[in-house]
Amino acid sequence: MKSNKHTTPHTTETEFGGAIGAACLIVLLPLTVLFLMSVCVSEEGAVFRWPPTLPPHSDFYDPRAVFIITGWISTHILLYLLPVGKVSEGLILRDGSRLKYPINGFHALCVTAVLVCVCVCLGVPLAVLYELMVPLAVCAVGVAFLLSLYLYTCSFWTPAHALAPGGNTGHAVYDFFIGRELNPRIGSFDLKYFCELRPGLIGWVVLNAVMLLKEVELRGSPSVSMLLVNVFQLLYVTDALWNEEAVLSTMDIVHDGFGFMLAFGDLVWVPFTYSLQAAFLVSHPHQLTPFSALAIIMLNGIGYYTFRKSNSQKNQFRRDPTHSSVRHLETIPTATGKRLLVSGWWGFVRHPNYLGDLLMALAWSLPCGISHILPYFYVLYFSVLLVHREARDERQCRAKYGASWDAYCRRVPYRIIPYIY
Ligand SMILES: NC(=O)C1=CN([C@@H]2O[C@H](COP(=O)(O)OP(=O)(O)OC[C@H]3O[C@@H](n4cnc5c(N)ncnc54)[C@H](OP(=O)(O)O)[C@@H]3O)[C@@H](O)[C@H]2O)C=CC1
Numbered sequence: 001m002k003s004n005k006h007t008t009p010h011t012t013e014t015e016f017g018g019a020i021g022a023a024c025l026i027v028l029l030p031l032t033v034l035f036l037m038s039v040c041v042s043e044e045g046a047v048f049r050w051p052p053t054l055p056p057h058s059d060f061y062d063p064r065a066v067f068i069i070t071g072w073i074s075t076h077i078l079l080y081l082l083p084v085g086k087v088s089e090g091l092i093l094r095d096g097s098r099l100k101y102p103i104n105g106f107h108a109l110c111v112t113a114v115l116v117c118v119c120v121c122l123g124v125p126l127a128v129l130y131e132l133m134v135p136l137a138v139c140a141v142g143v144a145f146l147l148s149l150y151l152y153t154c155s156f157w158t159p160a161h162a163l164a165p166g167g168n169t170g171h172a173v174y175d176f177f178i179g180r181e182l183n184p185r186i187g188s189f190d191l192k193y194f195c196e197l198r199p200g201l202i203g204w205v206v207l208n209a210v211m212l213l214k215e216v217e218l219r220g221s222p223s224v225s226m227l228l229v230n231v232f233q234l235l236y237v238t239d240a241l242w243n244e245e246a247v248l249s250t251m252d253i254v255h256d257g258f259g260f261m262l263a264f265g266d267l268v269w270v271p272f273t274y275s276l277q278a279a280f281l282v283s284h285p286h287q288l289t290p291f292s293a294l295a296i297i298m299l300n301g302i303g304y305y306t307f308r309k310s311n312s313q314k315n316q317f318r319r320d321p322t323h324s325s326v327r328h329l330e331t332i333p334t335a336t337g338k339r340l341l342v343s344g345w346w347g348f349v350r351h352p353n354y355l356g357d358l359l360m361a362l363a364w365s366l367p368c369g370i371s372h373i374l375p376y377f378y379v380l381y382f383s384v385l386l387v388h389r390e391a392r393d394e395r396q397c398r399a400k401y402g403a404s405w406d407a408y409c410r411r412v413p414y415r416i417i418p419y420i421y
């Protein structure tokens with residue numbers, strides 16, 4: 001195969017502070033995960049305490065963790081390869097082709113749920129994974145680094161049209177971080193699509209279940225707070241896998257390369273930081289009053305309704321604008337032939353789905369009480385991620401739709417939160 005090194009024009013625009021920012025993030029992101037997990041299990045649970053309470057070095061490695069992570073990823077590779085469910089086509093690529101993707105993530109979730117139930121019934125001590133959380137995270141970081149090195153190296157044998165628009169600056173560290181290749185595959189196995197929805201996302205809810213089992217082991221029964229966190233987050237993950245096809249049109253699949261940022265995000269950040277609320281509740285039990293439990297359930301319900309309805313409305317409109325559920329909506333034309341919704345959910349704010357997601361994020365943290373900042377880490381990080389994501393999407397839409405996008409922004413002035421942002 002011919003190397004593309006000398007044939008691809010380099011992108012000049014960078015994000016995250018360029019090569020220096022990327023280098024810092026490559027070091028800081030894994031340290032942040034380990035720091036948060038260590039603080040979470042400590043008695044004080046204090047993020048701002050200095051020096052931080054860290055476990056001894058010996059606690060960072062356990063051979064069982066290597067075995068578990070290898071087994072977990074292998075199981076999900078097998079489930080991905082099972083010929084069940086339909087096969088969908090992604091959006092049209094620059095060379096005019098369309099890739100095929102198996103839509104069987106929901107099956108993988110169901111099989112995992114059955115396996116977890118069988119383990120519990122057979123008395124397999126799953127709660128022991130709670131003690132292995134830090135070595136499991138260390139091992140997942142190792143997998144993310146190895147995978148990113150593999151992706152970066154292989155990208156030099158990829159044709160120029162298969163590279164991501166933003167991951168080809170020529171700065172090795174930056175490109176390693178952002179990802180050079182858009183849709184890296186081994187045969188028909190799509191590495192980015194697999195990582196985005198399977199091992200990390202399903203791993204997150206399994207870790208939550210482990211926390212619940214640990215709580216039962218320690219206190220005899222699960223708390224209302226723990227049940228709420230588990231049910232809310234399971235609903236979110238089930239929704240993502242039930243609507244798996246919709247991920248094929250997200251910017252991560254369509255626009256972003258697959259490098260350290262997404263590999264680490266999918267395999268480490270999602271399972272080990274999104275499960276912090278449940279981990280926190282094991283070491284810091286919190287009693288909810290029936291009224292606060294009800295208020296939190298309502299908040300999650302409103303958030304989920306906003307998130308699902310707005311995502312479904314846009315997906316339906318993009319698939320078939322003449323469908324009875326969307327044809328009454330007001331739209332504006334664009335030069336590309338596509339139209340933009342200016343009424344319904346997308347006439348309320350420019351990102352109603354982000355608003356719903358943020359309301360849910362708050363509902364996942366509130367069951368932990370308000371005595372510590374740690375369970376609110378997800379809300380804070382997620383707000384930053386969505387504001388940054390909104391700005392990136394805005395740039396891409398302005399480039400795509402020009403004056404029509406400006407007209408949409410005038411018509412719908414608020415980005416995520418009405419009258420505030
Ligand atoms: N839990 C987590 O960690 C994360 C969750 N998310 C969630 O993922 C979901 C997907 O988010 P994301 O991929 O960022 O983007 P969106 O689903 O918000 O899609 C943005 C795209 O929608 C289209 N669009 C925008 N405005 C309109 C309009 N008025 N009418 C019609 N089409 C419009 C444009 O694409 P086009 O015109 O080309 O169709 C635009 O690029 C969200 O619900 C988000 O909250 C995202 C990141 C992390």
Ligand SMILES: CC(C)=CCC[C@@H](C)[C@H]1CC=C2C3=C(CC[C@@]21C)[C@@]1(C)CC[C@H](O)C(C)(C)[C@@H]1CC3
Binds near residue numbers: 201236240261264265
């Ligand atoms: C700090 C760091 C390394 C950030 C990387 C960002 C990733 C963690 C997120 C980028 C986009 C994501 C999406 C989801 C999870 C988080 C990441 C990977 C998602 C799978 C969550 C479930 C949703 O329903 C979704 C499928 C729409 C969503 C897609 C984007």
